[in-house]
Amino acid sequence: MKVQVLFFGATADEVGEREIEIDLESAAQADAVFAQIVGKFPQLEKHSLLFAVNQEYANGDEIINEGDELAVFTAVSGG
Amino acid sequence: MKVQVLFFGATADEVGEREIEIDLESAAQADAVFAQIVGKFPQLEKHSLLFAVNQEYANGDEIINEGDELAVFTAVSGG
Amino acid sequence: MCEKQADFAEITSEPLETGAIARRVVPANCGATVTLDGYVRQFTKGRETLYLVYEAYEAMARKEMEKLISEAHQNFEIENVGIVHRLGRLEIGETSVVIAVAAPHRRAAFAACEWLIKELKRTVPIWKKEVYADGETWIEGDAGK
């Protein structure tokens, strides 16, 4: 099953992409999916990261399903 | 000696004048001068009054001299 | 620190443009401006106001506003302060006063702006008269606001 992963600002620069698609074997918990993403891009580990699922901050225990929109970004700095 | 007394808003309406001149026998303390003014216009007594001497809030113990600008007005309500 | 510019305390019978007033206090190096915009309410304690008339002891009001600006600079880490109060007849919804404070950090700007409007209402010799369908009243003190 495929899910979309978005990067912004510093994470987009680190990954070199603003959007990727990842393939999961089956529905999985968000924590595990985000760990897999960071494992794939270890250059992200030096940042303090925030995670979102379908445009909401992730709790970590939600189940990720086909077509979900994930996002990985650093602490925000708007204003 | 003559001093000028200004009224504003409610005190101007009560007195029917925006400005009067009063004649003092000699230099006097502000408290006494303002008591004399209110005595002359007892309709002012129903208001909570503030007093100014030369565009500063009066302490009460300043000496009023020829040419000073006094003012009698109610609690302010700007803003 | 922000680039130094002039504070201002003004009294006018012209309509107030909040945005233009706020821009005048903004130095290029500051971080935040907080603006308080007070305006004419239609109802006070359930009674309908048709319009207001503001009157000032202008010379003293300017001095008192300038004193407030000096005190604000002593008490808060702020850069520029602009205060403009309107006089004369104001219709419902029109702006009666604008206080804009620019500061390097927003906390000081909020604190100073709130302090300035509180003190202005307490000390600056300006009075408002509410005009109703069946009469009018000079408001004495700011307790009703």
Add this chain to the structure above:
Amino acid sequence: MCEKQADFAEITSEPLETGAIARRVVPANCGATVTLDGYVRQFTKGRETLYLVYEAYEAMARKEMEKLISEAHQNFEIENVGIVHRLGRLEIGETSVVIAVAAPHRRAAFAACEWLIKELKRTVPIWKKEVYADGETWIEGDAGK
């Protein structure tokens, strides 16, 4: 109570007009509007910034801004809230964000406006990049502000 009008939360690449934004939250029956106007500082910790670039996760940022507005209505006695954040390249002194809050009484307007900017900087997914003569940095978190 103030006459009910719409709140708004917007993201734009156009310059922000603080006065125009503040006017949009003003219902005729309210008493005060407090406006926070954040803008680009020339120096951060002594380092000169040439310009900034703001980027957002726009769909989520709009949702988070709307959540903040809902929470503000629950926590403060306010009538209308408008939040507009600018994106893209901003020059020194340009306005990056405007938050305007209208309320019957000014205390609630100050408290809500200060809470909203604090929370916006903590939760709304927008990032700024500072561009210097010799490089650039994405700012992570709002600790430096």
